[in-house]
Amino acid sequence: MNGVRLHKVPSKASRWGRTLGEWPAALFFLLPTVAVLGTFNFYPALYSLYLSLFEWNGLSPTREFVGLANYARLLASGEFWNSLRVTLLYAGGVTLLALALGLGVAVLLNQPIRGQAVYRVLYFLPVITPTVASGVVWKYLFDPTQGVVNRGLVGVGLEGPSWLSDPSWALVAVVVVGVWKRVGFNMVVYLAALQGIPKTYYEAAQLDGADSWQQFRYITLPLLAPTTFFLVVTALIDAFQVFDLVYVMTSGGPLGSTDVLGYYLYRQGFRYSELGFASAVAYVMFALIFLVTVIQFRLTRGGQGDA
């Protein structure tokens, strides 16, 4: 995805108005958009930055300007670094696993097989399931004694951990749910991309004696690269902001082992009323996501030349 290209309106349509254009009419059409996005997107994005320079509990009439002290406090906080680490582990885990599984399912589905539509729905259902409901159900599945997961493990002679209350397993469990919710999305996008690859490429490769693995390795994978890239970037951006699942399944625990940045921010802002400090956390998240977006932009710009 290379961002959006603006289509030039043909200039011959000059009867649509002169240079000043149709501002009065356009204003009417754009008023709701400008008002809502301005008030609840642009202004908050800037105000967040401003707020991150203050110490304020949200109630007191005065707020104290502290400069970059919130950021300094953040960088000195073990909790913050833990939260950053957990977020990166979650995002990396979900992104990579869901990518591989999504591609696998898409490749299998991209054949003339029966029941394709049914499979597609079954794999896609988790994507549209409300996150809260998903969290509730998976909490049950991961229940140490009554849950299906551990009962299944006992069935094969293993003893499962107590997942969500075990600091070394809780994040694994949350990642499993994150992957489960993401595979269907990746599958659908990959499938559409696979269907866009001309069959003749494979026919030519077969004539040259390439086996299925070689065809996959040297035709499918390279041609899917832009799609893979898009999926990695969108998955990372989503995963950096994860909140609902953690809220429902673990509340950031045990011992901060699932305390992702989204949850950390929520706690600081809405539990401890540290609005300035929480805004600094928000801006660190912004920086992280911005970095990914910039890398995406750079790389896709670079790849556009030979397209």
Place this chain on the structure above:
Amino acid sequence: MLKPLKGLLTHLLLAGGAFLSAMPFLWMLTTALKPEIALYQPPLLFPVHLEWENFVKAWQAAPFPRFFLNSAVMTVGIVLAQTLFSAMAGYAFARMRFAGRDLLFFGVLGTMMIPFPVTLIPSFLVVNALGWIDTYNALIIPRAVSAFAIFLFRQFFLSLPRELEEAALIDGAGRLTIFFRIVLPLSTPVMAASAIFSFLFAWNDFLWPLIVTNSTEMRTVQVGLAMFQGQYGVFWTLLSAAATIVTLPAVLAFLAAQRQFIAGITSTGLKE
């Protein structure tokens, strides 16, 4: 390799994966229909005796009717507002000529890059200052516009032939007439796509309703379910029944507009 064998293997793999993918669903559904005591017996996917009572109990154990009403009002409000306002904006960006149009359009697209957590606290402060905490205004108005939907509409309008509109314009029709009489009626496919995205977004949303509502009467289904879970920790049959009730509208909406939804995802994902 043997063709039939390969086909069989494909189906085995796909079916196994599909089972894992759908299993939590099935489990939720069947647990919701099990008597409480069945939880302590060896796990059977399907209950021997259907306990519809669980749904009634869950429905009554918390003010779910009220949560449903709130979510319904919020969802309908957001779907209608996002569809109409995004169509209007998409139309202006696709067809009208005015100074600063492209800049403004990039600004709108740019909002998609602002992560929600960044706007969370100031948006909350705005809503608070307006006295909207615990009102439908807070649940609907901040999300009355969707940059993604504007993008969808704009792309669609650009693909429409202009001749119809130009003829109407020559006949002296105004922009409003053209938009509502000619353009919108032609836009049902993209309206359906936009509406299904808005619906699922609104129905499943959690964090914003969580922070802008305080009273039980104003909670939405998702917030209500999270609270319910806090109270009924390990009453898995009731929890599963509640989770099923809350999931059902999303699944039905998806099944009804599956094609548009998937087309919407793939078109944004694959555009060069």
